[in-house]
Amino acid sequence: MKKPRAFIFFCIAPALLLFLVFMVYPTISVFVMSLFKWGGYSTSRAFVGIDNFKALLSDTRFIGSFKNTVILLVLVTAFTLVAALWCANTLTRENIKAKGLFRVIFYIPNILSAVVIAAIFSAIYDPSSGLANSFLSLMGISPVMWLGNRDIVIFSIAIAMIWQATGYYMVMYMSSMAAIPESLYEASDIEGASRSSKFFKITLPLIWTNLRTTLTFFIISSINISFLLVRAMTGGGPDGASEVFLSYMYDQAYTNSSYGYGMAIGVVIFVFSFTLSAIVNLITKREPVEL
Template sequence: MKNAMLPANPAFWFVAPALVLIAVFFFLPAAASLFLSFTDFDIYALGDLERLRFVALENYLRLLRDPLFWTALKNTLYFVLIGGPLSVAVSLGAALLVNHRLVRFKGLFRSLLFLPVVTTLVAIAVVWRYLYHPRHGFLNYLLGQFGLGPVDWLGDPDWAMPAIILMAIWKNFGFNMIIFIAGLQSIPTRLYEAAVIDGANAWRQFRHVTLPMLAPTFVFVTVITMIGYFQLFAEPYVMTQGGPANSTLSVALLMFQEGFRWWNLGYAAAVAFTLFLIVLAGTLLQLRLRRGAI
């Protein structure tokens, strides 16, 4: 009887350790965070659990009334809607160039273009701070060559987010580039040969062969990019701390500030799960739209 209650499939015992680790380090913390979002857990409750109170949906209602949250959400949407498509476009362009049949040393170029992805953000931030320097930065030097005045890239609320987007695209496009290269290499060459026989030029080959065959890859890349860009945190945290005038404050950075600067952990948990619901809704919507397009 005892042996009959044990799983008969040996594969279960191979995946069991991984399932236990996932449950302990993912599902349990997520469940605890969800519970905290319905409480007023703060630094006082951290010292004395008797101060912990269940407040139901109060944190979420407070979130909807918080103008700082709406500012952070607007900035995050701006980053996703502008930076996301630009990042995908740059990744696709780089993949097409590297994968071209006339390009030599393809492996070298792929490695060089992928280096920003694996480089620590702190090192990247140091370099880009010099590039963005209002007086001695390279970008302002280029503007001066065209007779344009200098721009305070990280100190001007109108330019801070575009500066963050530019740096994020440069750092992250290499990952999607590798995925696009894999998708391009999976396209049968006979399709291009047939298109050439039919008289299709390079643009028509790209439009009628490459793009349709890359549709599944586009779905994956766009969804992954959107999810990653909604979690914008490291770039503004390192470069601007959310400033100037909260122009680069993201939802993830707001969550960090509420939780680990002001110790409003219950409210921070509510911010986290609100962001989760936004990302989930965006992902489902994008998958539905892509499924209809495919």
């Protein structure tokens, strides 16, 4: 059969063109623009080399956003991972009534817009009329300024992120746990294996590949979701205390019109997330289990 060249071209070209224009070009321009000084009102762009990056090193707000991003990455990944694994394992391995119902409920946060989640949690954290403080007062604890206290705000955002993410990862792990052959567990039953040794000796090794992939998702999506929530919930406040990577970049570039400087932050975010993913991939590398 003759290769239908024209057909192939017209199939690929439109999608490829738009992908190049709206994804590849902007990504490259993040790196290029980071080397320029480019303010909002002047249209002049002056090449400044790595000056933007040097300035970042002494920018306390940038360092603050870096710190917050790392805190969120660690906290959210740790809590979500444990909760999602426990729920997935329990719903798959234990004989539980209304399994389907639990699964459906846990996944709900995932279909909600980040703005909706931000609005819900702003309401929960409301100092006077919110659920959080009224719950605390039931237990005799004095009210907390969830979003107004510089030391607490980042943890309040972490809670919202864990609430949002757990169901998604649970469903991911459930589908790879469902692929494990039942006979393995039956054999371990004969040998009298305990629950935890079944989990650590059978389940965990067999979902390891999937788990490693989700660690990369954790990095990329935590950086993204933290921005979407912070932007809608606190705007980075109070006084920059909840600023994260992308929200600081967005503020510098879009709001403050320091495009070059903003893009330098973008470069740091790219490099940071790719390096971290590579490191995580490297240290979680195991020989794949053959069945």
